[in-house]
Amino acid sequence: MDRVAGRKSALVWTVHLSVLFLVALWVVPTLGLFISSFRTADQISSSGWWSALATQERQLPAIRVEGEPELRDGLYVIEGTLFPRERSTLSAWGTSSLKPQAYQPGDVAELKDGMTLSVDDKGRYVLTSPDPLEGKRLPRIFATATQPPEFTLDNYRQVLVGANTGISIGQAFLNTATVAIPATVIPILIAAFAAYALAWMDFPGRALLVAAVVGLLVVPLQLALIPLLQLHNWVGIGKGYLGIWLAHTGFGLPLAIYLLRNYMAGLPRDIIENARVDGATEFQIFTRIILPLSFPAIASFAIFQFLWTWNDLLVALVFLGTGNDQLVLTGALVNLLGSRGGDWEILAASAFVSIAVPLFVFFAMQKYLVRGLLAGSVK
Amino acid sequence: MHPTIQALMTIVIGVGGCVGYFYASNLLLDRVIFPPRGANAGRNINRANMIRPWLFLFPAIFALGLYLAYPVVATSWLSLSREGTFVGLENYSRMLAEPKFWESMRNNMLWLIVVPALSTAFGLIVAQLTDRIWWGNIAKSLIFMPMAISFVGASVIWKLVYDARPEGQPQIGLLNALWLQFQGGWGSLLVLKALPIAAILAFAAGVAWGVWRVGRPVATDPAGLARRPLAGLLRVLAVLAGLSVLYLSLRGVLGVATAELPYGKPQTWLTILFYNNFFLMAVLVWIQAGFAMVILSAALRAIPEETIEAAILDGANPFQIFFRIKVPQIMGTIVVVWTTITIVVLKVFDIVLAMTNGQWETQVLANYMYDKMFRAFDIGVGSAAAMVIMALVTPILVWNVYNVRKEMR
Incomplete structure (x- = not known):
């Protein structure tokens, strides 16, 4: 018995150590940039970030x-x-x-x-x-x-106001929020109504529509860029915030409908039938019962859509202009990588401004994110 | 008007507009068009219930049609035309004549093999290892974290890791600092030769096993093939693909074994031809492994305990339990994860744009397409490239739709 127990604890130790190694592998790159963002340009270029704590x-x-x-x-x-x-x-x-x-x-x-x-x-x-x-x-x-080790907030101060970089990360932050928040909120209601119809109403062609939504889920949005840009120009929207809100709404809808439909279809049938028997209209059932009950699924989708719109580069490059009043964080970062690729203090601080909000959302709402992922892909 | 105010107004107008539309259209349907009163009350209720789903669906169908379905058609037309006139397959033939396109295709195939395989493998390993330790949730949370980071942000993070300084200066990139620790002794031999060779051989063994499993029915039961020709064809294709991957990985072993490594010299990792692709892929693997982990971890937990207990009672060791009991039971989920990551890989654009912009033979299809459309303003060839991406996605699209149809029946 001793031998078995001994082997067991050796195995447990191996597991602990391998997990520790993997976690380190995953965290260290981010940590490196994070520490670098608090060091002066001199320090960054004269020693690796791992020696930041040593004299x-x-x-x-x-x-x-x-x-x-x-x-x-x-x-x-x-x-x-x-x-x-x-x-x-x-x-x-x-x-x-x-x-x-x-x-x-x-x-x-x-x-x-x-x-x-x-x-x-x-x-x-x-x-x-x-x-x-x-x-x-x-x-x-x-x-x-x-x-001695020295850390500074100067990098952040510098990038936020855009002194001597020409690109104000503070402004880009506001632009990104301007893109992301409406693009997250608007699809929810549209998708919720459609999802309810697909989950709980009986009509010919329902199965076909669900299949179409699943199909559209994987259509690469690369296909949509030129036709939609031409459409926007033709309608007169051109490049701008209205265009990108509409585009993000369209691109986010399949996932929203799919997630919400799966969730709503799993709600207990009794509640809905009872409400119908009691004389509630479909509209009442939807707004009074389904919508509040679907909150977890809505939260999941909202987090996805927010992360996706906040982190997006391609759609912003195509549907927004390049001026300072429309440049989003990801675009600003790409510009900085091109023009100031060696200035790590600026790059690091800018990158952290751009990933701070998603990271906060991620850690605060991980539960919903995981739930959404599971609902979206595991059958 | 300031964009932020515009954004707030858009939220109010958008949400208010939606609510208003749904409310008003319902009201109209119930009170005016088909009121449930009078002589035709019963018929009216039925009619209203036939129309209502379409009221609920209309905005979504309109948006989906305009923003996703129409562009597919429009892009196919653009790929077949030049300045509005139909030119047949000219755009495609011009694209096929470009070496950059073939470079993108080759790299995309590499990405398609490596990234889903590594992400899924890492995800599975972490999911299994963290299952039974007390700080498993913290570990998972940290490995999952890169999911929240944008591709561009991740590129900045990894560019610092790959940073290179001229020889003699202090290295600030982690990879070069580690690399300079290797001086060509036994340690270097072990870490840089033996370990990669073992890893590639393990991968090759896995592929070989898969080829054998898939190919055996073809060889032993030709009559069964004739009965289901489509499945047989798929099997043959899978075997051929597996064999080519096997050949590539064995060649890779030979390459690693014979390579002369430039010890003691800092490397600019992103300019080393061919291998720089792998340094870019590492970024995506780093992001996607967390996704694979979350889903596989849930699947592992859903495995019925009895099957595992039975295996333990029969004397299976932990590896046998994992590979013979658990993995087969979550195979469906592994396929889902694999295909999901495959789709992400096909659309990968930001990482390549931010890190190399397709220089040094790292071009991929999505970035090639962007180059053609928005830098060279060659809409025809750009659309053709987009159609190639669409064609690569189509099998997965068909498979997903097929599965959903099966489920709904």
Whole structure:
């Protein structure tokens, strides 16, 4: 018996470890971008995000000595500090780019014209010169310092207002919400009425209609782009919000009808027949009984449709214009990837602005999302 | 008018309009056209009940017809015409003459094999493993999370993973940082050669098993084939497809075994021809595995306990229980998951656009079509490409419709 039990616990441990490994594999990429979005551009390009929590030693860009000279004991002296804000620790320094680590903290370097320079481990420097310093090129300091972990919200501040990127993510966020919310709400009622008719009313051609809805469920919307754009231009809507709301409504309907019909068909027959016997009209049955009872299915669909419209790129590219007042988050991200592909601080913060809302919806309403998925595909 | 206000107004008008339409049309039907009163009360009720479904359905049918059914017809016409005149199959022949199209087709086939297979496999593994551990729900929730992230957002996330810096600079991409850990010793041999070869061989063994299962009736029972020629044909096609996949994976094993890996040099992963496709596919697998997991996990839970208990009593080990008892019982669900992911793969566009835009031989059909329609403004060839996507989706469409019809009977 011992052996069996021992094997069992080894198996359980393997399961724990493999799940842990898989979860790490799934979470780490997102985590990497998330951490990067809080680091400065310098930090991102000088070390991997996984070292963000460790103190890092790195070579800083050259800093030129500056300040008002004071006369002390016949020498002109400039004092200052390399790190006015951060708590960094200097480990080596130099005065030329060829030998950036020539001196230790506290060493005194003899420079030309009798100047001397010393830097201590806190980054405080002292420059002395026997001659007046006016008009002279002051030396540069190349410092190697260890920096404590530092996180900043500047990236978010920068992308939200669009300073120096030309693309305001804050504006794009509003545009995306403007697209997504009506495109989520409008199909629900249309689909609910149709689903009720398909689930509980008897009429010739019902089975055919259900089959048609299932067929349309998988029609690639790539087919719809050009004809609908031509249609919108012909009607006079052109490219704009009205067009994309209509398009999303049309594309979302098959799933909505399918999900709601499956759910409504599973409601107890007694309730509906009792209501009919009691003299309720179909319209009353629908609004008073079916609609409230179908809330879980409606919530599922609403989450799907919201995630889908919020995350969509293709429909927005085709049916919306490219101006700042119509650019959605996904489009803005693609533009940034093209124009600022190496600026990870901007990309990371922008990406997180765009996925924050879906992630929130996802975690808050996971129950309905899972239920909808199951209703939509498992028979 | 500010778009946000416009949006709010649209919600009010849209919802109000719907309610108003349904309410008013019902009222009209019940009170004015066929009132349940007077001499014909009974007949009127029946008539009203015959018309009412169509009142309820009208907005949906109208929208579906206009936004999904009509475009299918219109696109077929566009693919056969040029500037309004019928040109027959010219657009198609021009498309077939383009190397970019064949590149897209090849890549799409790769995507169609790899992404559904890996997503389903990962989903199944996670669903099974998380079933019995106490933090299973948290693990599932985290693996499911990428479903909420847009394809573009996921592309940004993975671009950071694939980021490459010139040699000597610190690598900020996770993959390159890991890659530089391999120096060509035994560890590298194990992780980069033995492990992939084992994985591909396992995949090939699975395919071979499938081919054998599907192909055996063809070989042993030719008379049965004659009785059901369509099923026989499907079987033969499946066997041929399976054999070609088998050949490809065995060639892949040879490739991995003989490849000289450039140890110690950072790689720009997205420009390595052919293999960059797999780096793009990883993004979609990462997104879709959670979906597969959720559905398969529910299916696993629905398996009757008795079958598993009986197997345990008969002395089956956990692997036998999984492969011989559980998997066969959820085969239907696996097929559903597989086909659903297949459809997603056929429409994949955002990932390729955001990560490589089809450069370095990573083009896929959906992005090719977008290129043709909206960058080259070649509507004819673009529509032809869209029709190819439609043709690839059609078998699944027919299969789904067939199943629903069967269910409703």
